[in-house]
Amino acid sequence: MPPAEAYGVASFYALINLQSPCRRTVHVCDDIACRTRGADAICNDLEEQFGAEGVRREDSATAWHRSPCLGLCERGTAVFCETAGSEPVTIADAASQNLVHLLLHPEIPVPRRAESTFPGEQLGTSLPLLSRAAMPPTPGIDAYRFAGGYLALRRALQIGPEGVLAELTASRLTGRGGAGFPTWMKWKAVAEAVGNPRYVVCNGDESEPGTFKDRILMELDPFAVIEAMTIAGFATSAEHGFIYIRAEYPEAAEAIELAIKQSRSHGMLGSDILNHDLNFDIEVRRGAGAYICGEETALLNSIEGKRGEPRTKPPFPVQHGLFGRPTVINSVETLLNVLPILMYGGDTFAESARGGVTGSRLFCLSGCVSMPGIYEAQPGATLRELIDRAGGTPDNTPIHSVLVGGAAGSFVRGDEMDIELTPEGARSAGISIGSGVIMVFDETIDMANIVKRIARFFRDESCGQCVPCRVGTVRVEELIERFFKPGADRDAEIALFNDLALAMKDASICGLGQTATIAIASTFSRLRMNSATIT
Amino acid sequence: MTNPISLHGGATLTINGFPVTVSQGSTILDALNAASVETPRLCFLEGLTPVNACRLCVVELEGARTLVPACSRRAEQGMVVLTDSVRVKHARKLVLELLLSSVDLSLLTADIARWIEFYGADLERFGKKAARAETNHDACRAGSHEALKPGEIGSVATPVKIDNDLFVRDYSKCILCYRCVEACGADAQNTFAIAVAGRGFEARISTEFVIPLNESACVFCGNCIGVCPTGALMPKSEFDMREVGNWCEEKQAVTRTVCPYCGVGCNLELTVQDDRIVKASSPRDHDITNGNLCIKGRFGWEYVNSTPERRGSGEKE
Numbered sequence: 107m108p109p110a111e112a113y114g115v116a117s118f119y120a121l122i123n124l125q126s127p128c129r130r131t132v133h134v135c136d137d138i139a140c141r142t143r144g145a146d147a148i149c150n151d152l153e154e155q156f157g158a159e160g161v162r163r164e165d166s167a168t169a170w171h172r173s174p175c176l177g178l179c180e181r182g183t184a185v186f187c188e189t190a191g192s193e194p195v196t197i198a199d200a201a202s203q204n205l206v207h208l209l210l211h212p213e214i215p216v217p218r219r220a221e222s223t224f225p226g227e228q229l230g231t232s233l234p235l236l237s238r239a240a241m242p243p244t245p246g247i248d249a250y251r252f253a254g255g256y257l258a259l260r261r262a263l264q265i266g267p268e269g270v271l272a273e274l275t276a277s278r279l280t281g282r283g284g285a286g287f288p289t290w291m292k293w294k295a296v297a298e299a300v301g302n303p304r305y306v307v308c309n310g311d312e313s314e315p316g317t318f319k320d321r322i323l324m325e326l327d328p329f330a331v332i333e334a335m336t337i338a339g340f341a342t343s344a345e346h347g348f349i350y351i352r353a354e355y356p357e358a359a360e361a362i363e364l365a366i367k368q369s370r371s372h373g374m375l376g377s378d379i380l381n382h383d384l385n386f387d388i389e390v391r392r393g394a395g396a397y398i399c400g401e402e403t404a405l406l407n408s409i410e411g412k413r414g415e416p417r418t419k420p421p422f423p424v425q426h427g428l429f430g431r432p433t434v435i436n437s438v439e440t441l442l443n444v445l446p447i448l449m450y451g452g453d454t455f456a457e458s459a460r461g462g463v464t465g466s467r468l469f470c471l472s473g474c475v476s477m478p479g480i481y482e483a484q485p486g487a488t489l490r491e492l493i494d495r496a497g498g499t500p501d502n503t504p505i506h507s508v509l510v511g512g513a514a515g516s517f518v519r520g521d522e523m524d525i526e527l528t529p530e531g532a533r534s535a536g537i538s539i540g541s542g543v544i545m546v547f548d549e550t551i552d553m554a555n556i557v558k559r560i561a562r563f564f565r566d567e568s569c570g571q572c573v574p575c576r577v578g579t580v581r582v583e584e585l586i587e588r589f590f591k592p593g594a595d596r597d598a599e600i601a602l603f604n605d606l607a608l609a610m611k612d613a614s615i616c617g618l619g620q621t622a623t624i625a626i627a628s629t630f631s632r633l634r635m636n637s638a639t640i641t
Numbered sequence: 642m643t644n645p646i647s648l649h650g651g652a653t654l655t656i657n658g659f660p661v662t663v664s665q666g667s668t669i670l671d672a673l674n675a676a677s678v679e680t681p682r683l684c685f686l687e688g689l690t691p692v693n694a695c696r697l698c699v700v701e702l703e704g705a706r707t708l709v710p711a712c713s714r715r716a717e718q719g720m721v722v723l724t725d726s727v728r729v730k731h732a733r734k735l736v737l738e739l740l741l742s743s744v745d746l747s748l749l750t751a752d753i754a755r756w757i758e759f760y761g762a763d764l765e766r767f768g769k770k771a772a773r774a775e776t777n778h779d780a781c782r783a784g785s786h787e788a789l790k791p792g793e794i795g796s797v798a799t800p801v802k803i804d805n806d807l808f809v810r811d812y813s814k815c816i817l818c819y820r821c822v823e824a825c826g827a828d829a830q831n832t833f834a835i836a837v838a839g840r841g842f843e844a845r846i847s848t849e850f851v852i853p854l855n856e857s858a859c860v861f862c863g864n865c866i867g868v869c870p871t872g873a874l875m876p877k878s879e880f881d882m883r884e885v886g887n888w889c890e891e892k893q894a895v896t897r898t899v900c901p902y903c904g905v906g907c908n909l910e911l912t913v914q915d916d917r918i919v920k921a922s923s924p925r926d927h928d929i930t931n932g933n934l935c936i937k938g939r940f941g942w943e944y945v946n947s948t949p950e951r952r953g954s955g956e957k958e
């Protein structure tokens with residue numbers, strides 16, 4: 107690759123350091139969920155006791171940065187820590203750690219963070235998605251097999267690729283990554299494509315603020331991800347799979363790498379899997395700090411070693427995907443659903459149908475709840491039920507608002523708890539479920555602080571390709587900053603915002619620019635933030 | 642649903658209510674051109690791969706959730722396209738306003754000026770642009786940006802890069818249309834001296850590690866200058882004359898000729914002011930060069946201005 111292009115690629119990613127190398131870099135999540143758990147105080151502390159963000163301190167050769175959501179929201183404030191010469195680690199509950207000390211003494215190793223756990227009520231129950239992950243962790247392929255692993259793949263081999271597609275079609279499974287596209291349509295399109303190679307890609311980039319379910323699945327149930335991808339390969343005649351895992355998930359990547367290695371040595375990846383004419387192998391690709399790489403076509407470009415700029419669709423990945431070849435791309439959670447579909451049948455899976463969706467979903471509860479974490483729920487559960495399962499707000503402080511669907515989702519008011527969390531329930535409430543984020547803000551939270559952070563998030567994560575998003579996100583950030591100043595002409599700012607939002611929604615290339623204004627718009631329309639409510 | 646293939650291999654579309662037929666492989670833009678509907682565009686240029694970046698050419702396509710870029714979207718049988726709907730006008734106006742608010746468009750072409758007027762784009766809709774910055778974006782880490790300055794709105798202002806004798810790069814005028822990168826790369830020159838670096842609003846055109854052009858792979862063909870729509874890339878000769886206020890388009894004439902250096906026969910367009918050549922370029926509609934030249938054709942004309950009879954009376958004595 108020519109050097110200018112290589113520089114262009116490297117400078118696209120937040121975690122590729124182009125300045126003088128640091129012995130240790132600490133990335134502190136100051137995104138919205140962690141802001142409800144003391145992130146601001148931690149950052150202020152670092153500023154006072156260590157130095158300004160992003161400035162390398164010469165005595166220790168270390169630096170710290172504020173970071174967008176690290177996908178550890180249930181155990182925030184989250185930190186991602188890179189140390190020269192060793193693997194990066196994440197730190198949960200950073201408020202209880204001495205980050206200044208870690209920064210001043212890069213020679214001190216950072217201990218591995220404890221495994222993810224589950225909110226207790228789900229342990230030992232037979233949940234379609236979480237049952238294996240919720241068992242006390244016994245790593246390894248034998249434990250996976252013992253827990254029912256490979257039953258789905260064996261069934262797939264019995265019924266053949268057409269049988270798998272028929273089960274998937276009957277199940278009416280839809281994508282869990284945000285768009286809700288029918289999974290069987292993608293698989294069928296690639297299965298019917300001509301020529302080889304073709305690819306199966308698992309989207310493990312999970313960077314939507316407030317989302318952490320795919321991380322937990324990859325960390326605690328890695329063999330299931332591999333089995334599901336193998337089934338996708340079998341159904342679509344693809345022999346190559348890629349799992350794209352964001353850089354901020356070192357523990358998940360390690361679990362997946364280990365599981366791949368073990369699967370290979372046990373003949374569960376490679377050629378003639380289970381003595382059938384099935385060849386499939388998986389490579390891990392790591393992100394490098396870019397939310398946009400979760401967008402499927404940006405992700406494909408990133409795997410190809412390019413800047414993570416989304417492509418214009420059409421053509422779609424099923425026609426023109428990785429390296430221009432037909433490609434199935436699904437999120438981790440979507441893929442995991444394939445296992446119960448094959449084990450118990452697509453029709454059984456579809457029995458749960460309600461509100462335009464089949465099968466259970468994982469919801470990521472964070473913010474002001476007593477037991478944050480992932481909760482599996484059947485279609486039809488309401489917002490209230492999930493928040494109740496998570497223990498409600500600490501001290502039963504009244505709920506001010508809930509962000510549903512992540513930074514690209516919508517805020518709803520504390521009195522809208524009866525919304526049914528299905529596509530139809532969400533649609534009739536004028537919101538979308540997106541990646542399953544349920545982030546609760548009680549009345550102690552400074553919402554202006556939260557809204558400003560959302561505006562900054564999109565500005566910093568825009569890939570910069572198209573004008574409406576590249577410049578629009580900047581104008582939105584400035585507008586929100588002005589909006590909360592005393593004496594602002596708030597009605598004029600809202601009118602300007604609406605103009606911007608319409609153009610960004612209509613003319614941006616990809617979902618980032620198209621959805622960047624939705625959450626903020628909902629604070630005006632639903633939370634009624636305006637001249638009358640802000641002083 | 643639209644059907645991608647019609648019986649005769651082409652496609653018939655309805656454009657603003659009128660049927661238009663185009664051949665297979667055409668884009669919506671081709672259909673709009675065939676229907677004589679003017680489409681404003683900034684990143685698209687005949688001969689370069691469309692990058693769909695500026696979004697000025699968007700049109701409303703029946704059945705599509707969002708607007709679609711005319712320049713790259715393939716025409717399909719039965720498409721129903723609107724180019725003058727409220728949504729289209731709104732998006733085009735906003736795209737122009739967003740660019741005007743962040744980029745120095747003082748050298749824009751007559752076309753762009755006309756579109757600004759037509760769509761009623763307001764230059765200061767979002768507030769006052771920051772003055773020319775003394776800092777530059779080159780060192781910006783992806784995913785972070787400088788704190789907002791109260792009362793100012795962010796712009797791409799950055800010092801002019803003058804690192805060689807042949808052309809300057811003023812990225813304060815850059816709209817990130819990617820044309821120069823394409824012209825330098827696989828679409829024409831295959832030199833790959835420049836690329837898009839950074840991300841988001843801090844994205845910019847750059848050499849590796851921001852090294853000066855003359856230390857980079859650049860061969861000074863100037864083909865990037867030829868495609869730049871905003872004057873961000875400019876021959877040093879023109880830049881110097883503009884700096885001292887000598888660049889005077891009323892006094893200029895353009896003469897077409899053939900480059901004298903080699904046998905390829907590249908067409909040259911020489912801009913002449915006060916009897917002196919002030920700039921050389923190449924017509925894009927010429928089938929040998931398609932607007933491209935090499936360093937000799939583009940910059941090797943200074944000797945003409947300095948032959949003894951041209952050097953002025955002082956030399957003749």
Ligand SMILES: Cc1cc2nc3c(=O)[nH]c(=O)nc-3n(C[C@H](O)[C@H](O)[C@H](O)COP(=O)(O)O)c2cc1C
Nearest residue numbers: 281282283309311312313400401402436437440617
């Ligand atoms: C800006 C943006 C970010 C996205 N990030 C993710 C992500 O982190 N994980 C994910 O699974 N899908 C993400 N998506 C959705 C993907 O583009 C794609 O729809 C998904 O991977 C398809 O898989 P599914 O059908 O299994 O949902 C994102 C989309 C956009 C527009």
Ligand code: SF4
Nearest residue numbers: 569571572575616619
């Ligand atoms: S909408 Fe934003 S993120 Fe998407 S392509 Fe355009 S600039 Fe990039």
Ligand code: SF4
Nearest residue numbers: 825859860862863865
């Ligand atoms: S002058 Fe030619 S080689 Fe140099 S940057 Fe421009 S197009 Fe590339």
Ligand code: SF4
Nearest residue numbers: 815816818819821869
């Ligand atoms: S320098 Fe000119 S050609 Fe290159 S991207 Fe900027 S505006 Fe386009």
Ligand code: FES
Nearest residue numbers: 135140176178179
């Ligand atoms: S980890 Fe901090 S907001 Fe998600």
Ligand code: FES
Nearest residue numbers: 682695696698712
């Ligand atoms: S001209 Fe079509 S997007 Fe720029």
